[in-house]
Amino acid sequence: QVQLVESGGGLVQAGGxxxxxxxxxxxxxxxxxxxxxxxxxxxxxxxxxxxSRSGNMAYYADSVKGRFTISRDNRKNTVYLQIDSLKPEDxxxxxxxxxxxxxxxxxxxxxxxxxWGQGTQVTVSS
Numbered sequence: 001q002v003q004l005v006e007s008g009g010g011l012v013q014a015g016g017x018x019x020x021x022x023x024x025x026x027x028x029x030x031x032x033x034x035x036x037x038x039x040x041x042x043x044x045x046x047x048x049x050x051x052s053r054s055g056n057m058a059y060y061a062d063s064v065k066g067r068f069t070i071s072r073d074n075r076k077n078t079v080y081l082q083i084d085s086l087k088p089e090d091x092x093x094x095x096x097x098x099x100x101x102x103x104x105x106x107x108x109x110x111x112x113x114x115x116w117g118q119g120t121q122v123t124v125s126s
Contacts, residue, residue, distance in 0.1 A: 001027070002114070003115075004096050005117055006021065009093075009120030011124075011125065014124055019083070020036070020080065020094055020122075022034070022079045022080075023077060023078050024077045030053055032053060032098045033050060033104055034070075035047065035048075035096070035099060036048040038093065038122075040092040046061065047107070048060070050104065054074075058070050081094065081096075083122070086124045088126045090122060094120050097110075098115040
């Protein structure tokens, strides 16, 4: 079992920044890749970013490239999502997720991931 707890969401103006944090517990953190997804009202959950077990590889959705940065600290069992240049269309609940599988061939898909946090709300005002 893996428990994931997100924090750091809030209400910000367009152009602002936030840093989301996801704290993991339950298994050796460095053994699984981590992802961030988001879900806006009335929309499906969508991939945002993914980071490898060691942190040396990261992947991003085209819509967030250049504005979002995923990172992890395996000593602290934590993954981060730095969000800059926020836009109103970034408004969503943001979820972190753990992928315990051996490969990340479908890293952008929801069902690639085994455990999910409860989410943290990000609201961007124009």
